[in-house]
Amino acid sequence: MTAIQFDSHGVKTFIKEHEYEELKPQLAMAQKLLFEKKGAGSDYTDWVNWASNFDQQELQEIQRLAKKVQQQSKVLVVIGIGGSYLGAKMALDFMKSPWYNDLLEDGQTKIYFAGNNLSAMALQQLLRVIGDQDFSVNVISKSGQTTEAALSFRFFKQALEERYGREGAVDRIIATTDQKKGTLREEADTAGYETLVVPDGIGGRFSVLTAVGLLPMAVAGIDIEKVLAGAAAGEENYRSANFSSNAALQYAASRRILYDKGYTTEILASWEPSLQYFAEWWKQLMGESEGKNLKGIYPSSANYSTDLHSFGQYIQEGRRDLFETVVRVDEVASDLDVPKTPENSDGLAYLEGKTLDQVNQTAADGVAIAHIDGGVPNLAVRIAKQDERTLGELIYFFEMSVAISAYLFGINPFNQPGVEAYKTAMFALLEKPGYESESQLYKERLKNI
Numbered sequence: 001m002t003a004i005q006f007d008s009h010g011v012k013t014f015i016k017e018h019e020y021e022e023l024k025p026q027l028a029m030a031q032k033l034l035f036e037k038k039g040a041g042s043d044y045t046d047w048v049n050w051a052s053n054f055d056q057q058e059l060q061e062i063q064r065l066a067k068k069v070q071q072q073s074k075v076l077v078v079i080g081i082g083g084s085y086l087g088a089k090m091a092l093d094f095m096k097s098p099w100y101n102d103l104l105e106d107g108q109t110k111i112y113f114a115g116n117n118l119s120a121m122a123l124q125q126l127l128r129v130i131g132d133q134d135f136s137v138n139v140i141s142k143s144g145q146t147t148e149a150a151l152s153f154r155f156f157k158q159a160l161e162e163r164y165g166r167e168g169a170v171d172r173i174i175a176t177t178d179q180k181k182g183t184l185r186e187e188a189d190t191a192g193y194e195t196l197v198v199p200d201g202i203g204g205r206f207s208v209l210t211a212v213g214l215l216p217m218a219v220a221g222i223d224i225e226k227v228l229a230g231a232a233a234g235e236e237n238y239r240s241a242n243f244s245s246n247a248a249l250q251y252a253a254s255r256r257i258l259y260d261k262g263y264t265t266e267i268l269a270s271w272e273p274s275l276q277y278f279a280e281w282w283k284q285l286m287g288e289s290e291g292k293n294l295k296g297i298y299p300s301s302a303n304y305s306t307d308l309h310s311f312g313q314y315i316q317e318g319r320r321d322l323f324e325t326v327v328r329v330d331e332v333a334s335d336l337d338v339p340k341t342p343e344n345s346d347g348l349a350y351l352e353g354k355t356l357d358q359v360n361q362t363a364a365d366g367v368a369i370a371h372i373d374g375g376v377p378n379l380a381v382r383i384a385k386q387d388e389r390t391l392g393e394l395i396y397f398f399e400m401s402v403a404i405s406a407y408l409f410g411i412n413p414f415n416q417p418g419v420e421a422y423k424t425a426m427f428a429l430l431e432k433p434g435y436e437s438e439s440q441l442y443k444e445r446l447k448n449i
């Protein structure tokens, strides 16, 4: 049973059947490399069977800590950047709501995200939002030394210590980090924080189904066992199935063929605001995995229908190097009938008798046709509903697709050497110890840009 239907009807006029045929041997090879752990970066492929082998003790520990946070605090601040926050945020929105914090039932814990920027304003505003509510902190960093997260943690630690004293603060901190190494691990061990582990064999952007994403999800009351079961089902569906019954391979193949025809930007679009962060998570997954060696599809996103009224014009008539992958949700959790009015002063009587979701779905169908006619290939990933199982499988689907896709490009999907460039420049300009020789150089450069 699969929770995902991959629909390539919208690329029929752009991709010929024989083009899929020709790619099949390479796809099969990439699939073999990934699952036999023989491809580039294979040390970072533990995610492929992570959910199906999930350690029960780890699960209990995550649940114990989630309960502790729920009992202790009205607010959990999740500090992390990139893969150390996007997965949790996307899961929260997908399973609960972008307005999760405003829709809580009595006694539930609010969740805010910090450490994903360096903005003084954002940090001060969040501290004001927390106000005098009891709070706990989950600081997440695989490397343990990412500046944004580490610096933010310093501020929240100070706020905790001012409120609860040193010991009280320690009792409200959970550090999710490497098992053995890194600054955060050392600090956690010395101070005595509760800790959870980011496994060695899973990179940040593939870590949503480790403690990184699972603890915040559990605090929000999401059934993490069901999410894991969904990912395990994904493994079963895509691991060894051949092309004709393997949606992940079909998606990877479609993207690659389109790329070779000049469609070098992919828009991940959805019609549900609760999927906006799904696209943010996906952008990191795709961009950091594939964008190397001057290759790769540029990942972008659109939220419909709002973006049709902003850059929809570009999608329809701008440069023809775009294709779209639309995540379509077939059944919304609850629908609304369009209200009936006797006077029809707004001219919307033609929508009476329909539900709001029917209007949404029809708009999605119409936009697909318009975009295809405008020269934008249109792929769809259809899910029946937004539940835990589907979320787990969707995560697996995109993770596997991008790994296959990168192998087709001859790229290591699991490293991110390019992100070091900005860090070197920033550290040199901030005069971080160890960057003395670059410091002067970058300061000179700054004068000339």
Ligand SMILES: O=P(O)(O)OC[C@H]1O[C@](O)(CO)[C@@H](O)[C@@H]1O
Pocket: 081, 082, 083, 084, 140, 141, 142, 143, 144, 145, 146, 149, 204, 205, 288, 416, 419
């Ligand atoms: O968990 P960490 O080590 O703080 O890293 C956060 C993010 O930063 C990156 O390492 C890029 O610098 C991402 O790959 C990662 O998801």
